[in-house]
Amino acid sequence: MATIVSYTARPRRIIQAVLLAFAVIIGVGAYALVSLGRFDELPEDLMRYGIGVTVLALVLQVVVMWRTPYADPVILPLVVLLNLLGVAMIDSVHAANEIYGLRTSAGADRQMLWAIVGVLLCVAVIVLLRDHRWLRRYTWISAVVGAILLLMPLVPGLGSARNGSRIWISIAGNSFQPAELAKIAFAIFFAGYLVSRRDTLALAGPKVLGIHLPRWSDFGPILVAWGFAMAVLVFQTDLGTSLMFFGLFVVMLYVATDRLSWLVIGAVMFLPPAVFAATQMSHVRTRITCWLDPLASENFANCGQINQGLFGLANGGLTGAGLGEGRPDVVPHAESDFIFTSFAEELGMVGAFALLLAYLLLVQRAVRAAVGISDGFGTLLAGGLGFVVALQVFVVVGGVTRVIPLTGLTLPFLAAGGSSLVCNWIIAGILVRLSDAARRPAARQVPGASAPGSAGRPSSEVPA
Known part of the structure; x- marks a missing residue:
C-alpha cells in the first residue's frame, strides 16, 4: 500500500526580507551620495524617498509571503536594487545637466513615479495570476495583442519617429514604446504555441553539413516569425526590436x-x-561606421555620442570618479541609451562588472525557474523572459562598448523611460510566479507506507 507524503520546503522569506533590506539601503545610500557629490549636501527629500522605497519593499515582501511563499528569494531584491541604482544615476545626470546649463533630462522623481506604477503592476500579477498555466488559454489572443502593439507606431497621427526609428506612440502628450509590452505578449504566445507542437518540430529532416535540419513542412512557423520581424525592420527601421523578437522565437x-x-x-x-x-538604412549605416572606427577624422563629427561614451568609460578607470562626481552631461542620452556609460564613469570597472553580475544572477534565476517547472509551458515562458532580459543587456552594453553596433534597446530597470521600466516590472512579477511553481513542494508516493490517517505515518522534510 502507498500513501501520499507531503514534503515541506523552506520558503526562505527571511532571506528575501534581508536581501530586500540590503537593496533598499544600497539604493537610498546611492541616492544620498549623488547629492553629496554634486552639491556637498544631503538631498532634501532623502527621508521621504527612503520611507517611500521602504514601503514599496514591504509591500512586495508581504504580497510574496501571501501569494507566492515558495518564490525565488533573490529575484525581487535584484530588481529593486537595479531600479534604485537607476534612479540614483538618473538623478546624477539630471543634476549635472542643470549645473552645466544643458538641456534638462528626465528627473529621478519621474522615474520613481514609473517605478511605483511598475511595482503595483508587479503586485497585481502576483496576486491575480494564481497559476501561470492560465496564460496558456490566451495563446492566440496574446499573438493578436502583440501584433497590434508592435504595429501601433505605424498608425498615422499616433506613431512618432526618433533617431531614425518609428517605435514610439504619443497619447495625451506622453510617449510610450509599445514594443516593450509586445515582447511579453509574444513570449506568452510563443510558449503556448511551441509547447503544443514541440514533438512535431523536433522531428529530424534532411542532413546538411553534418547538421540534421528540420522537416521542410515545419518551416512555416519560423517563416511567419521571420516575415513579421522583417516587417518591423522595413517599416519601423528598427533593427534592435526586429532582432529581439526574431531571436526570442528562435531561442524558445x-x-x-x-x-x-x-x-x-x-x-x-x-x-x-x-x-x-546596413546598406540601405542611413541611420543603421552610420551606426556601423561608428562601430568600426568612430575616432577617424572623417567619422568623428557623426560619432559624437559613441566617442563621448568611450571617453566616459575611460574616465571611470578601475574604481570610478565617484557617485555625483562624473560628467555624464557631455554624453547625449546619458540617462537612457548610455546609462551604462554613466555608471562605468562614476563607479568604474568594478561597479560596471557588479551591475553585469546582478543581471547575470537575474537571468540565472529565470533559467533556474525554467529548469525546475514541471510543465513545458512554464519552462518555455521562463526561459523566454530570461532570454529577453539577457539579450537587452548584451545589446545595450555591447553597443556602448563597441562590441556590436548601437541599437535602440534599453537597459532593463536602469534606463530612464516609463514603458521599459513598467513592462520589466511585469516580467519580474511573472518570474516570481514561475519560480514559486518551480520551487513549490509536491506530494510523493512512498511504496509500502501506511494509508493516510493511520498511525505511524512517515514524514520527511527537504529543502526546495
Whole structure:
C-alpha cells in the first residue's frame, strides 16, 4: 500500500526580507551620495524617498509571503536594487545637466513615479495570476495583442519617429514604446504555441553539413516569425526590436525542441535582413561606421555620442570618479541609451562588472525557474523572459562598448523611460510566479507506507 507524503520546503522569506533590506539601503545610500557629490549636501527629500522605497519593499515582501511563499528569494531584491541604482544615476545626470546649463533630462522623481506604477503592476500579477498555466488559454489572443502593439507606431497621427526609428506612440502628450509590452505578449504566445507542437518540430529532416535540419513542412512557423520581424525592420527601421523578437522565437524554439539546427537556421535567416539594413538604412549605416572606427577624422563629427561614451568609460578607470562626481552631461542620452556609460564613469570597472553580475544572477534565476517547472509551458515562458532580459543587456552594453553596433534597446530597470521600466516590472512579477511553481513542494508516493490517517505515518522534510 502507498500513501501520499507531503514534503515541506523552506520558503526562505527571511532571506528575501534581508536581501530586500540590503537593496533598499544600497539604493537610498546611492541616492544620498549623488547629492553629496554634486552639491556637498544631503538631498532634501532623502527621508521621504527612503520611507517611500521602504514601503514599496514591504509591500512586495508581504504580497510574496501571501501569494507566492515558495518564490525565488533573490529575484525581487535584484530588481529593486537595479531600479534604485537607476534612479540614483538618473538623478546624477539630471543634476549635472542643470549645473552645466544643458538641456534638462528626465528627473529621478519621474522615474520613481514609473517605478511605483511598475511595482503595483508587479503586485497585481502576483496576486491575480494564481497559476501561470492560465496564460496558456490566451495563446492566440496574446499573438493578436502583440501584433497590434508592435504595429501601433505605424498608425498615422499616433506613431512618432526618433533617431531614425518609428517605435514610439504619443497619447495625451506622453510617449510610450509599445514594443516593450509586445515582447511579453509574444513570449506568452510563443510558449503556448511551441509547447503544443514541440514533438512535431523536433522531428529530424534532411542532413546538411553534418547538421540534421528540420522537416521542410515545419518551416512555416519560423517563416511567419521571420516575415513579421522583417516587417518591423522595413517599416519601423528598427533593427534592435526586429532582432529581439526574431531571436526570442528562435531561442524558445531551440528550448522546445533541443535541436541546434534551429539556432543555425535563425542566424542564417537574419543575416540578409541585417545586411540590407546596413546598406540601405542611413541611420543603421552610420551606426556601423561608428562601430568600426568612430575616432577617424572623417567619422568623428557623426560619432559624437559613441566617442563621448568611450571617453566616459575611460574616465571611470578601475574604481570610478565617484557617485555625483562624473560628467555624464557631455554624453547625449546619458540617462537612457548610455546609462551604462554613466555608471562605468562614476563607479568604474568594478561597479560596471557588479551591475553585469546582478543581471547575470537575474537571468540565472529565470533559467533556474525554467529548469525546475514541471510543465513545458512554464519552462518555455521562463526561459523566454530570461532570454529577453539577457539579450537587452548584451545589446545595450555591447553597443556602448563597441562590441556590436548601437541599437535602440534599453537597459532593463536602469534606463530612464516609463514603458521599459513598467513592462520589466511585469516580467519580474511573472518570474516570481514561475519560480514559486518551480520551487513549490509536491506530494510523493512512498511504496509500502501506511494509508493516510493511520498511525505511524512517515514524514520527511527537504529543502526546495
